[in-house]
Amino acid sequence: MKTHIITYGCQMNEYDTHLVKSELASLGAEFVDTWQEADFVLVNTCAVRGKPVEKVRSLLGELRKEKDKRDLMVGMMGCLAQLEEGQQIARKFGVDILLGPGALTEIGKALEAKSRFWELSFREELAHHLPPAPQGQLSAFVSIIRGCNHHCTYCIVPTTRGPEVSRHPDLILREIEQLKAAGVVEVTLLGQNVNSYGNDQPGFPKFAELLRMVGQIGIPRIKFTTSHPVNFTDEVIRAMAETPQVCEYIHLPVQSGSNRVLRRMGREYRREWYLDRIRAIREAMPEVVLSTDIIVGFPGETEEDFQETLSLYDQVGYDSAYMFIYSPRPGTPSYKHFQDLPREVKVERLQRLIEKQKQWSYKQNQRWVGRTLEVLVRGAAKDDSYAEGHSRGNHPVLVLASQAPRPGLYQVVVKQATPHMLLGEVVGAEEPATIPLMMA
Ligand code: SAH
Ligand code: SF4
Ligand code: F3S
Numbered sequence: 001m002k003t004h005i006i007t008y009g010c011q012m013n014e015y016d017t018h019l020v021k022s023e024l025a026s027l028g029a030e031f032v033d034t035w036q037e038a039d040f041v042l043v044n045t046c047a048v049r050g051k052p053v054e055k056v057r058s059l060l061g062e063l064r065k066e067k068d069k070r071d072l073m074v075g076m077m078g079c080l081a082q083l084e085e086g087q088q089i090a091r092k093f094g095v096d097i098l099l100g101p102g103a104l105t106e107i108g109k110a111l112e113a114k115s116r117f118w119e120l121s122f123r124e125e126l127a128h129h130l131p132p133a134p135q136g137q138l139s140a141f142v143s144i145i146r147g148c149n150h151h152c153t154y155c156i157v158p159t160t161r162g163p164e165v166s167r168h169p170d171l172i173l174r175e176i177e178q179l180k181a182a183g184v185v186e187v188t189l190l191g192q193n194v195n196s197y198g199n200d201q202p203g204f205p206k207f208a209e210l211l212r213m214v215g216q217i218g219i220p221r222i223k224f225t226t227s228h229p230v231n232f233t234d235e236v237i238r239a240m241a242e243t244p245q246v247c248e249y250i251h252l253p254v255q256s257g258s259n260r261v262l263r264r265m266g267r268e269y270r271r272e273w274y275l276d277r278i279r280a281i282r283e284a285m286p287e288v289v290l291s292t293d294i295i296v297g298f299p300g301e302t303e304e305d306f307q308e309t310l311s312l313y314d315q316v317g318y319d320s321a322y323m324f325i326y327s328p329r330p331g332t333p334s335y336k337h338f339q340d341l342p343r344e345v346k347v348e349r350l351q352r353l354i355e356k357q358k359q360w361s362y363k364q365n366q367r368w369v370g371r372t373l374e375v376l377v378r379g380a381a382k383d384d385s386y387a388e389g390h391s392r393g394n395h396p397v398l399v400l401a402s403q404a405p406r407p408g409l410y411q412v413v414v415k416q417a418t419p420h421m422l423l424g425e426v427v428g429a430e431e432p433a434t435i436p437l438m439m440a
Pocket of ligand 3: 009045047160
């Protein structure tokens with residue numbers, strides 16, 4: 001069967017796509033580059049904000065029209081498939097197969113049964129699943145924990161992905177060893193809240209311990225995402241600082257700088273706690289690169305509240321940030337209980353925040369000019385006279401393609417910085433790329 005998978009949403013979804021792809025491959029599926037060539041199109045969906053839902057809706061609309069013309073099977077997986085909202089969309093557009101985020105290993109059965117609706121929720125066995133290493137990649141994701149036990153009032157993820165289930169550490173370590181053998185030099189440990197790792201399973205190591213164990217494997221770069229500030233303990237900070245493979249990069253979503261808003265968001269910490277975590281992090285790792293997620297225009301957010309977010313931004317001085325306009329999600333507490341702010345107010349605040357972020361990114365990126373960074377070059381940039389990659393601190397970095405002819409790790413002297421990237425010169429390949437040239 002000619003198969004094409006389209007993925008929306010976060011890194012968790014990218015990982016799940018890889019997992020399902022390997023299941024399908026073992027069933028004999030052949031993968032094609034576009035849905036136009038495919039007999040089976042599988043859409044991996046996201047429901048975190050209105051926008052990704054709209055994208056799925058319009059794609060499924062197009063696929064519906066295609067189905068009228070020829071024999072085509074359409075499947076929906078991922079977060080939206082778990083929600084009533086998604087199931088309605090699936091019915092409307094004649095989707096043949098539906099697979100919740102916990103039911104991925106059931107893809108074979110779903111295809112065999114050609115059931116119109118295959119609704120399954122979270123399966124423990126997913127935690128025991130070991131997907132094969134992707135070939136020809138330098139960077140890879142490894143899921144360590146699924147689901148989320150927090151209850152942020154704006155967020156649909158606990159509904160779509162259920163409570164936390166940690167994977168067995170032996171499986172995680174085996175998967176990373178396989179990745180190392182396949183030539184991967186950077187792994188990102190994934191979970192909605194990686195710092196909760198092990199809390200749900202007595203006898204499992206905690207996240208700090210797991211970091212040290214992963215460090216032992218000897219992959220040169222270890223990253224992880226996402227962290228919740230409440231669980232970002234001193235032990236985690238110590239494990240990071242003492243494990244050289246762990247990159248000096250932390251994504252620590254703050255969401256708002258106002259205690260009033262944080263309380264209404266159900267974030268379980270105050271601004272002062274968050275700033276104390278940043279202090280402890282910087283004390284242990286002075287060169288750390290920090291990024292965050294911020295929601296602007298949460299219901300009831302006043303201009304004063306927003307000013308608190310701007311001032312927190314100045315206190316931390318983030319290297320980068322993902323900034324979102326609050327998007328009301330049916331099924332979340334804030335949707336039910338709070339009134340959405342006018343769109344103009346939200347958009348105007350977002351613009352001011354973006355402006356602030358640009359200034360800080362520029363300032364923070366300048367601090368690398370003249371210094372040498374290790375860059376993981378992936379391949380040609382859009383302008384193919386350049387190759388693109390990223391640093392241990394996750395900065396996008398460009399170098400002349402002639403200086404980095406193959407993907408791999410390079411030492412790069414930074415020559416220039418913009419708010420969005422660094423431009424550098426290769427001082428000598430640290431190690432020859434042992435992987436095939438093709439990048440997945
Ligand atoms: N587990 C992670 C990521 C969750 S989703 C965490 O807790 O940080 C990624 C980001 O999407 C969130 O950090 C939040 O900033 C944003 N987000 C989630 N729900 C949203 C909503 N309803 N509207 C706007 N942004 C939202
Ligand atoms: Fe959503 Fe909050 Fe859980 Fe993150 S911690 S996934 S924002 S409920
Ligand atoms: Fe979206 Fe689900 Fe990720 S809602 S952001 S794909 S966890």
